[in-house]
Amino acid sequence: MSADPSLILDGREIPFVPGQTILQAADDAGVYIPRLCDKPGLEPFGSCRVCVVRANGRTVSSCTYPASLGMVVESETPELQAMRKVLLEMLFVEGNHFCMSCEKSGHCELQALGYRFGITAPQFEYQFPHREVDASHPDILIDHNRCILCARCVRTSRDLDGKEVFGFVGRGPHKRLAASTGSRLKDTNADVTDRAIDACPVGALLRKRVGFAVPVGQRPYDTVPIGAPEPVQEARR
Amino acid sequence: MSKPRVATTSLCGCFGCHMSLLDIDERILALAEIVEFDKSPINDHKDFTQRCAVGLIEGGCANAENVHVLRRFREMCDVLVSVGDCATTGGIPALRNLVPLGECLHEAYVAGPSVHNPSGRVPDDPEIPLLLDKVYPAHEVVKIDFHLPGCPPSADTLWEALNALLAGKPLALPYALLKYD
Structure with a gap:
């Protein structure tokens, strides 16, 4: 086993640096987790919840949840994708998003x-x-x-x-x-x-x-x- | 076997989505081979002659007549498709939803800088369809089976969708054909 700590993301072992969030570890491993309020270089905020994942069975926002040794994270599951889609749909109806003229x-x-x-x-x-x-x-x-x-x-x-x-x-x-x-x-x-x-x-x-x-x-x-x-x-x- | 029938209408829309349908260019000949147009501005048939396989709805509902036509389409079509942003979101006409209806009418017919209306009366002839309080997407009025967003949806989007629907295949648009603008 490698010296670096790692977690399991959708069945794949990915390394992380202690102190990183799940989202940061995924980004470094080249795995995309959808997000809106998170932006590299900014402090995690955790407001949009689009980056929702299941970490050791708990539903959390991956942009704010710290990665930990051996943590089992699910991201690309039909259930989580459905949750993200609903969150996006709510954002679309809660504002006035006139894409055609924006x-x-x-x-x-x-x-x-x-x-x-x-x-x-x-x-x-x-x-x-x-x-x-x-x-x-x-x-x-x-x-x-x-x-x-x-x-x-x-x-x-x-x-x-x-x-x-x-x-x-x-x-x-x-x-x-x-x-x-x-x-x-x-x-x-x-x-x-x-x-x-x-x-x-x-x-x-x-x-x-x-x-x-x-x-x-x-x-x-x-x-x-x-x-x-x-x-x-x-x-x- | 007779050809499947397709009906189309433009409710509170600009006919841009119908123009986009014509934008399939020479493929319209192939389309005419496989479908028969029923009520549609394309052939100028004012009402349904019989039940249709597919109804294409352009535009949202801004007035009582839009609602009437949309309900008639739901009644007469097996599959109803919202075509374009006005049908799926209310679109540009829904910009009026951000202003109370009374204020809209007052600005348009009484207070607008280019208005000449000495009586100060807002048109209220019973022949004129009554405006709704706001503009509604089609699926907030009747059940809609498929949505094709876009302003307008591209000719390729409409072509792909129509072919899939008429062939009874699942409607899965490639990434480049799903657009909101």
């Missing part, structure tokens, strides 16, 4: 996961919630209609940009992203070069005047599913 279409991770899971229509009723758009900033806009509360911008602004431009206000169904001063985006020190803007998996946080630059058919998820092995993605680029 600048992020073809680049959107929520949409890409919809494709990967073969979602043709959600099984739930569309909520059509009332959400605001904050286009007050000259170069950036927040479209709350599309926000999935993944906190990737919150964490990126705080930990990588060193700014704390974004935060959350409200609780439960009333929770929403906000400029952390509690005011409009124009009143913050947000800048068009902030890495937080690139952190958004959906079309909630956008730079103005640069949309629709890549033709349909050549966008990242037009022909290659999200999470496809890197060589496939490279070959298609």
Whole structure:
């Protein structure tokens, strides 16, 4: 047996570094576990639950659960795939995701996961919630209609940009992203070069005047599913 | 054996999905060989002549007439397919769901900057189908058997799906043919 600690992921032994989460260990082993709120380089958050796995029989989010020696993890089971699909469907109906007119279409991770899971229509009723758009900033806009509360911008602004431009206000169904001063985006020190803007998996946080630059058919998820092995993605680029 | 019959309709849609169906180009000749079109804007048949194998629904339900037509399709078709984002999600017309109906009508017929309407009256002739409180995807009104999203679904998507349905095969679209835009 090798010296490195390892766990069993879908019947395959994969090594991990102590302190890694299941998701990080899977990524290092080249095994894709679907996720939305997790992004390499950011602190795990565990809000979207799309990375749900079964670890030693317990249902956990793999982005927050630490890998441990000999742990038996199931990921690609029909049951877990069904759970992930339901979570994605709920995200689609809880916001206002008009893919047909969205600048992020073809680049959107929520949409890409919809494709990967073969979602043709959600099984739930569309909520059509009332959400605001904050286009007050000259170069950036927040479209709350599309926000999935993944906190990737919150964490990126705080930990990588060193700014704390974004935060959350409200609780439960009333929770929403906000400029952390509690005011409009124009009143913050947000800048068009902030890495937080690139952190958004959906079309909630956008730079103005640069949309629709890549033709349909050549966008990242037009022909290659999200999470496809890197060589496939490279070959298609 | 007689050819399977296909009916199509555009509810609250833009006819883009029907245009996409015509986009199958010369394959439409092959399609005409294997199916007979019943009620459809393609042949301008206003009502069903008999029961159909497949009904293609473009558009969601924005008014009472849309609901009436959709229910009629459910009654008359063995398999009902939502075609396009308007049928599967409400689509662009559903943008009005973000504004109360009263405000929409007031803006369109009374307060809009280009409106000339001295009476200030919102059209209410009984001939005009009554608007619903919001725009509904087809599957929130009747049971829908298959969904083909896209704005519009590509000609290849429609071709693949129709062939699978008419051949009684499972509908499994390849990755590149399932798109929401």
